[in-house]
Amino acid sequence: MRKLEIPVERKARPIGVLDSGVGGLSVIEEIRRQLPHEDILYFADSGNCPYGVRPPSEIRELAESAAVFLLEQNAKALVIACNTASTAAVAYLRQKWPGLPIVGMVPAVKPAARMTTSGIIGVLATEATGKAPVLLDVIDRFASDVKVLIAAPPGLVEAVEDGQAGTPETVAILKKAVEPMLEQGADALVLGCTHFPFLRPALEAILQGRLHIIDSGEAVARQTVRVLETAKLLNPQTAPGHLKCYTSGDPELSRVVIANLLKLPDPAALDLEYVAAERNFSWSKK
Numbered sequence: 001m002r003k004l005e006i007p008v009e010r011k012a013r014p015i016g017v018l019d020s021g022v023g024g025l026s027v028i029e030e031i032r033r034q035l036p037h038e039d040i041l042y043f044a045d046s047g048n049c050p051y052g053v054r055p056p057s058e059i060r061e062l063a064e065s066a067a068v069f070l071l072e073q074n075a076k077a078l079v080i081a082c083n084t085a086s087t088a089a090v091a092y093l094r095q096k097w098p099g100l101p102i103v104g105m106v107p108a109v110k111p112a113a114r115m116t117t118s119g120i121i122g123v124l125a126t127e128a129t130g131k132a133p134v135l136l137d138v139i140d141r142f143a144s145d146v147k148v149l150i151a152a153p154p155g156l157v158e159a160v161e162d163g164q165a166g167t168p169e170t171v172a173i174l175k176k177a178v179e180p181m182l183e184q185g186a187d188a189l190v191l192g193c194t195h196f197p198f199l200r201p202a203l204e205a206i207l208q209g210r211l212h213i214i215d216s217g218e219a220v221a222r223q224t225v226r227v228l229e230t231a232k233l234l235n236p237q238t239a240p241g242h243l244k245c246y247t248s249g250d251p252e253l254s255r256v257v258i259a260n261l262l263k264l265p266d267p268a269a270l271d272l273e274y275v276a277a278e279r280n281f282s283w284s285k286k
Contacts, residue, residue: 011233014039014244015224016075018066021049021161022254023195024081025261027105028243030221031079035228038241041073044258046249047277050157052126052193056088059128063089064096069246069275076233077101079224081194083125083216087132101227106138107192108216113143115212116188120147122181122211125192127152135192149186151177160195161249163257171202178203182210191215198261245270248277 015031015038017024022044031040043066045051051059063085067078078093080086083105090104107129112121121143129135130152139148159170178189189211191197197215204213228234235241247254251274259267 010076011235012039012237013074013076014041015077015079015228016041016043016067016070016073017079017081018043018045018063018070018085019082019194020051020062020085021046021157021195021249022257022261023157023160023193023198025258026194026197026215027079027081027217027220029262030217031224032241032243034221034225035234036240037237038235040241040243041070041075042243042245043070043275044245044247044249044254045277046161046247046254048248049161050126051082051084052128052152052157053154054128056128056132059085059088060092064093067093077103077224077228077231079103079220080105081220083107083129083192083194084132087129087134101231101233103220103224103227105194105216105220106134107190108214108219109135109138109148109190110142112188112190112214113146115214116146116186118185118187119145120149120181120184120186121188121190122149122151122178122186123190123192124156124177124196125150125152126157127154129192147184149181149184151181153177156199157193157195160198161257162253163260165198166202170199171206174199174202175206178206178211182207186211188212188214243271245272246275247272248275
């Protein structure tokens with residue numbers, strides 16, 4: 001049987017990564033570490049952020065719209081770097097485009113359940129993720145023998161989007177969310193939103209090592225590697241990959257916030273382009 005050869009041109013296409021805003025940059029960091037030669041297109045739908053307060057049907061439409069945009073830019077695979085969008089849209093997108101490599105994510109309840117010694121874990125999530133059947137299914141499958149405390153306080157995603165992750169107001173929201181978990185004996189905290197790893201310094205100052213913090217970024221990056229290997233789509237180039245960012249939010253604010261989160265010394269060096277928040281669904285798989 002003749003071996004199927006994937007054209008180099010297709011392998012050289014970028015990976016498309018989408019999120020409701022800038023939170024998915026926490027996943028981008030891991031993908032770039034594990035796949036340093038891959039070009040990446042990142043779409044931050046900050047103009048429609050936050051997703052977590054929207055109904056599932058609306059989240060699905062927004063995720064589809066963002067996916068369409070990235071595919072129009074020739075993305076070879078999609079990473080839904082957003083727990084809220086993943087729970088609402090990944091199954092739909094895979095059904096819509098069978099054969100297209102799509103990586104989603106769910107809160108890291110499974111490793112937290114394995115790690116806990118107290119039998120109690122916490123999940124910090126958005127409102128939509130906290131109520132999502134997917135999260136409840138993950139808890140039922142992997143954490144049925146532990147107590148899971150879910151907190152979904154408003155305002156945290158917006159704080160990261162606005163570059164306010166360490167303000168007293170944000171710290172107060174975090175304290176109100178996690179202190180009841182500590183009081184009930186939780187010893188692990190799952191970050192159920194990709195924005196939340198950027199709150200880690202504030203969380204660590206509050207927790208003082210009393211809760212082990214777990215997020216899904218590294219696992220999502222590992223899955224992205226596996227999916228591209230299986231599809232034979234790893235980029236053969238040896239040069240460092242390029243990151244191109246798109247935002248549907250305020251481009252000047254997004255430039256400063258993204259550069260800060262990526263620890264870039266010069267925001268002007270960031271390859272960033274504005275895209276209107278209102279888009280259509282014209283793309284169809286060739």
